[in-house]
Amino acid sequence: MTHYPNIVILTGAGISAESGIQTFRASDGLWHNHRIEEVATPQGFAKNPALVHEFYNTRRRQLLDPTVQPNAAHHALARLEREHSGSVLLVTQNVDDLHDRAGSDNLLHMHGELNKIRCNHCGMGYSCEEDIGAHTPCKSCGKTGGMRPHIVWFGEMPLYMRDIEAALLDCDLFISIGTSGNVYPAAGFVEVARDNGAHTVELNLDPSNNSEIFHRSINGLASQIVPAFVEKLLS
Ligand code: APR
Known part of the structure; x- marks a missing residue:
């Protein structure tokens, strides 16, 4: 697969569904x-x-x-951060701690943290x-x-927006995982990344609201399609 030095990943509730949340x-x-x-x-x-x-x-x-434990998709993203030769920023809308527990370090909880x-x-x-x-x-x-x-409740400002915007403007690959694309500003990240030249990929159970904006959309269970995609990125 093409080498993408700077990767930004956005996750939503779908990545934690198979963990029981x-x-x-x-x-x-x-x-x-x-x-x-x-x-x-x-x-x-x-x-x-x-x-x-x-x-x-x-x-x-x-x-x-x-x-309630991290599943194969959380672990695959932690592995990507460890083994990728460029940068990997993981932005999550999830307030659970499953990415943290899987070992992702470069992680921003834009909607806060339950714990x-x-x-x-x-x-x-x-x-x-x-x-x-x-x-x-x-x-x-x-x-x-x-x-x-x-x-972060509805009507409140999401966290880390400056860091996220800077990373989106600088990324070569934007991946969205397990989010329905209903809630802004996260739902608009794909457009920012794409307008600035990034390749954009969606990994979701079914096509999201803004599926057609992505260059590529892969549908299936996160626990299956995320590890497979990460494997290809690292090969
Ligand atoms: N694998 C992959 N995708 C899945 C799976 C799975 N096992 N199960 C569900 N999905 C997909 C659904 O098809 C849906 O598109 O995950 C998406 C979940 O969408 P939402 O429930 O809308 O969750 P999310 O997009 O994270 O919500 C965004 O809304 O209410 C606010 O602040 C809250 O952060 C949340 C934000």
């Missing part, structure tokens, strides 16, 4: 039983913090379930494995009522 937009998906405005907006949190805490506490607990919390009073952030609630005190300022999940 629900995607968002499937009929049995995460949003199915929840209204997005209630559990994934700053307004929803202000209105009913207990409900929002419970939603993210449940999801955080799921990461501690021993059956981190932060304080609205003092801005301090921490790793966290426990449930939190309205009365959880901040370990730094000691105040209660300010702790929130370190999650």
Whole structure:
């Protein structure tokens, strides 16, 4: 395969589906039983913090379930970063820690991380494995009522956008994996990369919303098509 010195990879919920974490937009998906405005907006949190805490506490607990482990797709991307002779930046929309556990290092969690919390009073952030609630005190300022999940909600700015934009402008290959292409700005990354000369490839169970923008679209289970694609890139 052609050598691509600078690779940027975007992942979404589909890469973690086979690890047992629900995607968002499937009929049995995460949003199915929840209204997005209630559990994934700053307004929803202000209105009913207990409900929002419970939603993210449940999801955080799921990461501690021993059956939830990185799958072959997460491992293949970690291997690509280790063995590729150029640079590999992994940008994930996922708030789980499966890429981290698989060993990806050059990794940006643009929508935050479930196993981190932060304080609205003092801005301090921490790793966290426990449930939190309205009365959880901040370990730094000691105040209660300010702790929130370190999650980017709808209406909030995604994280690391400057670094991501710079990498997109500089990449030769852009790969999108397991994302439906519904949520911006991530859904627009393919256009930025393509307009700047990158080859663009989608690896997804079925064609995403913006499938036709990619030079190439490969459909199938992430645990199968991602390792196969990585193998070719490294050969
Ligand atoms: N292998 C590959 N792709 C899969 C698999 C699988 N095993 N299972 C599902 N998919 C695909 C689906 O076909 C779908 O296109 O993964 C995609 C998941 O799409 P969404 O549920 O919309 O998840 P995502 O694109 O990551 O959502 C983006 O939306 O709600 C917000 O902040 C949340 O980060 C999230 C963002």
